[in-house]
Amino acid sequence: MGVSSYLEIYLTQFGWTMYDVFWEVLVDTGLAYLPFIGMFLRNIVLPIISQEAKDASAVSLRRIEIDTVKMFAVLVIAVQPYLTVSYNNLSYTKACDPGGNAVAGGNTGKTYDTTFTAATLGGNNALVPIWWYAVLAVTGGMNDAAILAIPCTHNIRLMSFSIENARVKDPQLRRQVQLFFKDCYRHAMAMFLDHNQPYPNNLPKEDLNWLGSQFFLNGTYQTARASATVPGFTYDPNRDLEYDPNVYIPVDGKPTCAQWWTGNGHANGIGLREALADQIDAGALTTFKQHVANTTGKPQEEVENIAIKTLISREETAFNGLRNLNSYNEASFANAASSAGATLGSFMEAMSFYPALYAMKAAAPIIQAVVLMLIYALMPFYFWFSSYQPSKIIFMSIIVFSVKFWTVLWAIANWLDNNLIEAIKPSWYQLSMQNNMLVEMIIDFVIGGLFVVMPLFWSGLLAWAGFRVGSGISDVTKKGFQGPQNAGTKGGDSGKKMISKGKL
Known part of the structure; x- marks a missing residue:
């Protein structure tokens, strides 16, 4: 029955x-x-x-x-x-x-x-x-x-509820995101604005507004490095030149921002991007990627980036400074309007x-x-x-x-x-x-x-x-x-x- x-x-x-x-x-x-x-x-x-x-x-x-x-x-x-x-x-x-x-x-x-x-x-x-x-x-x-x-x-x-309510539970991962913002993203954005770097037409403008920007990964992130050693990334004598291998070899190295984000050079191949994705329910994330990719034609990697962006945006108050990601290219009046709009949007979302x-x-x-x-x-x-x-x-x-x-x-x-x-x-x-x-x-x-x-x-x-x-x-x-x-x-x-x- x-x-x-x-x-x-x-x-x-x-x-x-x-x-x-x-x-x-x-x-x-x-x-x-x-x-x-x-x-x-x-x-x-x-x-x-x-x-x-x-x-x-x-x-x-x-x-x-x-x-x-x-x-x-x-x-x-x-x-x-x-x-x-x-x-x-x-x-x-x-x-x-x-x-x-x-x-x-x-x-x-x-x-x-x-x-x-x-x-x-x-x-x-x-x-x-x-x-x-x-x-x-x-x-x-x-x-x-x-x-x-x-x-x-x-x-x-x-799917939406599971992804929107995902949070970064690992305090060490929270700390790494904060350091990545300070050492990599903020530095790359400053270089972009100060040196008037040309922006390619094949990338959307919003690509600059998050930590995993493709423009930065293919540019500044290749040479910018972490200011402190990052657990899991091995020492590289060709990269970590501040250490004299005849005097001291550190346990961990200081990866470039591109390595830090992608996991290239990590002992387990886990970068910051994958670590953030692991904070989202695996079943919901898999279904989300498959469904959106099938209905929109977007690559699953790009859809996964959307989920990671959502996770970071929900954690902006915990990641000191990340709430300013969208304000680098805006005038002060626009910043105030954006802040007011975000406040109203948050209120509407809470009432939703x-x-x-x-x-x-x-x-x-x-x-x-x-x-x-x-x-x-x-x-x-x-x-x-x-x-x-x-x-x-x-x-x-x-x-x-x-x-x-x-x-x-x-x-x-x-x-x-x-x-x-x-x-x-x-x-x-x-x-x-x-x-x-x-x-x-x-x-x-x-x-x-x-x-x-x-x-x-x-x-x-x-x-x-x-x-x-x-x-x-x-x-x-x-x-x-x-x-x-x-x-x-x-x-x-x-x-x-x-x-x-x-x-x-």
């Missing part, structure tokens, strides 16, 4: 385990039989009140017979636990997974496996009524079929839905699994208070279907989100640059509404439909073939009234 998330595998069993517990309490205490007593009293008293005693007895007997059959049918089909469900036979298939394999409970590879064991779930399995076992199987199959039909796209928000949407996406399956667990667990009381009415089966079935169908709605919203971002913001991958904030807010509000409002609207709509269907079934059992006609008439009158009041 398929479910919609890893957590739902375990909470499904726990919900039905609590269902069994609550139903057993109702049966053991005798409360489960109170609706039958109420049915007998109601069917005896009401006919006597409305008819003569002689006619009332026949009516009472007929009503008691009909209601008894209906209530026992509900008990057997939808209330009494019978079929076994266990997290071992529940599985989850991740959408757009290259492997496409269904993962069963206990072998998901998540921490859920060690947290939700048979001991914590109250046993190895739970019992489920026949009707609800069928409902779960059908809805799970429908969800899987619908999600598989949605074209697969990369999760752009997840971007991280909020990521959090909503992460929380959505958890919320869905918890809601379903509560529905399963509390269902005995629902049928008990409703006196085991057949119409309530349809109503609750639609509720369960609607909540489980949230997964499909979220898959549609996720597909729309990724395609809207690439259609409206084709340069979304330039994460360190301020893009059109209005466009971002429009997309965020639309997708945020889809993730939050659409499932609630969907569930409310189907709940109303379930009520109408349940009422129709009740009318059929009570009034024969006149029931559907009366239900349709009432529905039409209700629609006319709503239209006349301006509600539709």
Whole structure:
């Protein structure tokens, strides 16, 4: 049987385990039989009140017979636990997974496996009524079929969120970046400005505004060197001329800025560029490079540079002086305007839905699994208070279907989100640059509404439909073939009234 998330595998069993517990309490205490007593009293008293005693007895007997059959049918089909469900036979298939394999409970590879064991779930399995076992199987199959039909796209928000929130955790690496800025980048920029060096037309102007500038790597970085020894770079007598090998040979050498950045001459071949790239989640960075390279035609190395630029831009306050990278070629007034714009941009970014949407996406399956667990667990009381009415089966079935169908709605919203971002913001991958904030807010509000409002609207709509269907079934059992006609008439009158009041 398929479910919609890893957590739902375990909470499904726990919900039905609590269902069994609550139903057993109702049966053991005798409360489960109170609706039958109420049915007998109601069917005896009401006919006597409305008819003569002689006619009332026949009516009472007929009503008691009909209601008894209906209530026992509900008990057997939808209330009494019978079929076994266990997290071992529940599985989850991740959408757009290259492997496409269904993962069963206990072998998901998540921490859920060690947290939700048979001991914590109250046993190895739970019992489920026949009707609800069928409902779960059908809805799970429908969800899987619908999600598989949605074209697969990369999760752009997840990629962006992972890269934008990467930070340099190694204090030694932070220190190296600061020294590289002081010894290499600042020196190279001063040489460029003071000597009026010609800038090639084949390089973008923004190439100068970051540490790994190709113009500097092919120019000043070739001769400029670190002012102090850098760990991992071996001593080179042809380069480190300040040391007399007959007197002292240092453990580490002072690489040129090009070597320092690329790792040429490093014991492990790791330069500053690669060390910074290693601070970003490897999976997110690989997906980011492949996706952007495929959609834009840019080399993967250039796309990786974009991710490193983003990492450095997010760490500007930690790297003393790096926040001034974009101000070398600007006038003082422009600098002030740029600073004000950056402040406003940071405020807008903090107010953006971007991280909020990521959090909503992460929380959505958890919320869905918890809601379903509560529905399963509390269902005995629902049928008990409703006196085991057949119409309530349809109503609750639609509720369960609607909540489980949230997964499909979220898959549609996720597909729309990724395609809207690439259609409206084709340069979304330039994460360190301020893009059109209005466009971002429009997309965020639309997708945020889809993730939050659409499932609630969907569930409310189907709940109303379930009520109408349940009422129709009740009318059929009570009034024969006149029931559907009366239900349709009432529905039409209700629609006319709503239209006349301006509600539709």
